Amino acid sequence: MIVEAKRSPAQYRLRRLIGNIGFGFSVLVLISPAILFFLWMLSLSFKNELDNTDWPPVFIPQSPTLDNYREVFARNDFLRFAWNSIVVSFGATGIALLIGVPAGYGIAKMHAMRAAALILIARITPGLSYLIPLFLLFQWLGMTGTLTPIVITHLVITVPIVVWVMISFFEGLPPELEEAALVDGASIWQAFRYVAMPLARPGITVATILSFIFSWNNFIFAMVLAGRETRTLPVAVNNMLTFEQIAWGPLSAAALLVTAPVLILTLVAQKQIVAGLTAGGVKGA
Amino acid sequence: MMQQAETITASSSKGARARNYARHYGWFIVPAAVVVLAVIIFPWIFTIYVSAHDWHLGGARSWVGFDNYIKLFSDSRFGWAMLRTLFYTVLSVIFPMILGLAAALAFNHKFPLRGLARTIFILPMMATPVAVALVWTMTFHPQLGVLNWLLAQVGLPPSMWIYSANTVIPTLVMIEVWHWTPLVMLLILGGLASLPIDPYEAAKIDGANGWQAFRHITLPLLMPFIVVALIIRCIDALKAFDTIYVITQGGPGSASETINIFLYLQAFAFYNVGYASAVVVVFFAIILALATLLLWTRQRVKMT
Numbered sequence: 001m002i003v004e005a006k007r008s009p010a011q012y013r014l015r016r017l018i019g020n021i022g023f024g025f026s027v028l029v030l031i032s033p034a035i036l037f038f039l040w041m042l043s044l045s046f047k048n049e050l051d052n053t054d055w056p057p058v059f060i061p062q063s064p065t066l067d068n069y070r071e072v073f074a075r076n077d078f079l080r081f082a083w084n085s086i087v088v089s090f091g092a093t094g095i096a097l098l099i100g101v102p103a104g105y106g107i108a109k110m111h112a113m114r115a116a117a118l119i120l121i122a123r124i125t126p127g128l129s130y131l132i133p134l135f136l137l138f139q140w141l142g143m144t145g146t147l148t149p150i151v152i153t154h155l156v157i158t159v160p161i162v163v164w165v166m167i168s169f170f171e172g173l174p175p176e177l178e179e180a181a182l183v184d185g186a187s188i189w190q191a192f193r194y195v196a197m198p199l200a201r202p203g204i205t206v207a208t209i210l211s212f213i214f215s216w217n218n219f220i221f222a223m224v225l226a227g228r229e230t231r232t233l234p235v236a237v238n239n240m241l242t243f244e245q246i247a248w249g250p251l252s253a254a255a256l257l258v259t260a261p262v263l264i265l266t267l268v269a270q271k272q273i274v275a276g277l278t279a280g281g282v283k284g285a
Numbered sequence: 286m287m288q289q290a291e292t293i294t295a296s297s298s299k300g301a302r303a304r305n306y307a308r309h310y311g312w313f314i315v316p317a318a319v320v321v322l323a324v325i326i327f328p329w330i331f332t333i334y335v336s337a338h339d340w341h342l343g344g345a346r347s348w349v350g351f352d353n354y355i356k357l358f359s360d361s362r363f364g365w366a367m368l369r370t371l372f373y374t375v376l377s378v379i380f381p382m383i384l385g386l387a388a389a390l391a392f393n394h395k396f397p398l399r400g401l402a403r404t405i406f407i408l409p410m411m412a413t414p415v416a417v418a419l420v421w422t423m424t425f426h427p428q429l430g431v432l433n434w435l436l437a438q439v440g441l442p443p444s445m446w447i448y449s450a451n452t453v454i455p456t457l458v459m460i461e462v463w464h465w466t467p468l469v470m471l472l473i474l475g476g477l478a479s480l481p482i483d484p485y486e487a488a489k490i491d492g493a494n495g496w497q498a499f500r501h502i503t504l505p506l507l508m509p510f511i512v513v514a515l516i517i518r519c520i521d522a523l524k525a526f527d528t529i530y531v532i533t534q535g536g537p538g539s540a541s542e543t544i545n546i547f548l549y550l551q552a553f554a555f556y557n558v559g560y561a562s563a564v565v566v567v568f569f570a571i572i573l574a575l576a577t578l579l580l581w582t583r584q585r586v587k588m589t
Contacts (some may be wrong), residue, residue, distance in 0.1 A: 023394065026391060027391055027402055029406045030387075030388050030391060031406050033409075034409050035405055037409070037410075037417075037420070037463070038433060040424070044420070055429060055434070056432050056434055058430045067302075087443075088368060095320075101313070102313040102316065102317070103313060103317030103318070105313050106312070106314040107309065108311030109310040109313075110310045110311065110314075111312070111552035115318075118321070120571070124520045124572055126524040126526065126572075127521070127526075128545055129328070129332065129565040129568065130329075131552070131553075132332060132335065132552050132558050132561055132562055132565065133328040133331035133562075134324070135553075135557065136335070136342075137327075138332070153324065155324050157323065159324075160538070163317060188310065192396070196368050199390040213411060216413065217411075217413045217415075218532075220530075224553055233413075234414075237419065237421070238531055240419075241419055243560075248423050252420060252423070255413075255417070256411050256414075258415070258416045259412045259413040259416040262413055263408060263411065263412060266404065266407065266408060266411040270407070274471055277468065277471050277472075278475035
């Protein structure tokens with residue numbers, strides 16, 4: 001401290017500058033694995049097969065081409081798989097919101113921490129462990145080969161996320177407003193529907209985004225339960241690898257198309273995502 | 286409706302009012318409870334039931350009691366899977382914890398474009414694991430992969446990455462670190478944002494340097510958040526499946542066959558669902574024991 005006080009302003013400024021440059025460099029080091037990876041993915045998807053298997057690697061496409069993307073749509077039932085993914089993710093998220101938002105409210109109001117703990121246990125068990133019994137059940141019911149079992153199993157992921165996020169949001173609301181509504185003669189359902197729910201809209205947004213992303217990204221449930229026609233995008237893109245060992249261009253293009261909606265959503269809604277993830281440390285099964 | 290309103294105005298104390306209504310709030314939970322019962326509780330109970338059978342998909346089944354469990358503990362393939370999972374988990378916890386803490390400290394500073402940098406940093410965590418795993422697989426190609434080219438640039442010999450039994454688990458851990466360090470960073474960053482500033486001012490007056498302030502103020506205050514991040518990281522590392530399955534399917538040979546892969550193969554490749562269910566029960570017990578232990582640690586950390 002004493003030494004520092006004796007330094008001239010110029011010396012101090014220089015020290016600060018060096019410190020800032022060092023800091024900027026370390027931030028760059030931190031984010032470079034993510035940047036480089038996604039840029040490489042982008043680069044692979046816009047190069048022809050000759051460039052993709054060239055040595056040394058070609059980083060910036062010499063003659064960028066959309067052929068890989070064309071091939072993805074031409075050779076596979078890509079649009080059908082995309083539709084399957086949309087149905088499953090929206091279905092599982094919609095049902096989870098419908099039942100999870102009231103549940104989060106009820107648990108927050110009743111301080112039912114045991115119910116909350118049960119939800120937490122669902123969060124920590126591997127998704128794989130639900131598959132055997134549910135698979136046997138769907139087989140017995142003759143539901144395999146449709147999208148319904150996939151939507152139902154995705155509830156294992158989406159319901160805990162929605163309930164968990166909503167508990168923390170409803171707990172953060174001031175109770176006076178609902179109490180005032182109750183005193184004025186509203187039923188508890190009305191107090192929930194017209195007072196608490198509009199106030200918790202940011203929470204519902206967070207829950208929707210997270211639930212959608214983790215359902216969209218899920219691989220294992222659809223991999224086991226889906227038939228040829230009912231594959232979701234992650235399953236479809238994984239099957240491409242099995243059959244086309246070294247078609248790097250089309251494979252990267254497909255991978256990019258699968259993950260693009262999620263990446264765009266993250267860029268647009270990073271604030272909500274960060275809030276939701278830090279609220280309860282939620283993540284899919 | 287009117288009656289309800291009257292009871293509210295009549296009950297003077299807040300506590301009585303809350304008690305009056307607690308019952309009614311139960312109805313809000315019923316639909317979710319039914320779904321949780323069907324897709325979460327039922328599978329647990331049914332898994333225990335299946336694990337007591339010699340049960341093959343599409344084949345005969347017979348009651349065998351604890352035989353599956355006894356068989357499991359003498360199955361060396363299961364033992365090796367356990368050891369690999371332990372190895373994988375320890376590495377996949379240590380590195381993201383250290384890097385995540387460092388990243389959180391960096392992102393806690395104000396700097397230009399911080400929001401954008403943070404968004405880029407969390408992208409790996411949000412991206413579809415299967416899509417990401419496929420692109421990683423391409424970078425590992427021994428002759429044409431970009432990673433071996435990078436190694437050559439810094440003068441290192443090429444690696445076999447996922448194609449050698451010696452390097453496959455460290456390579457998979459590397460992806461796990463890339464994938465999940467952002468979550469550790471976010472959880473600790475949330476903690477940093479909630480720290481009080483008074484102790485730092487006091488320390489400054491007392492002449493503490495940056496490291497001392499970090500060691501004696503930041504770290505102890507941050508401990509509860511670090512423990513939460515640790516719990517979540519341990520559980521997620523134990524749960525790892527997608528990336529390993531897509532990239533190696535447990536290979537080469539069975540060099541990356543963790544419990545999850547072992548479990549998957551037993552159930553959906555060998556259709557041995559009875560045996561696989563026993564694995565689920567044992568695995569679940571381990572995860573629950575670990576979570577309890579870590580939560581207990583958290584309580585102790587909170588108290589001191």
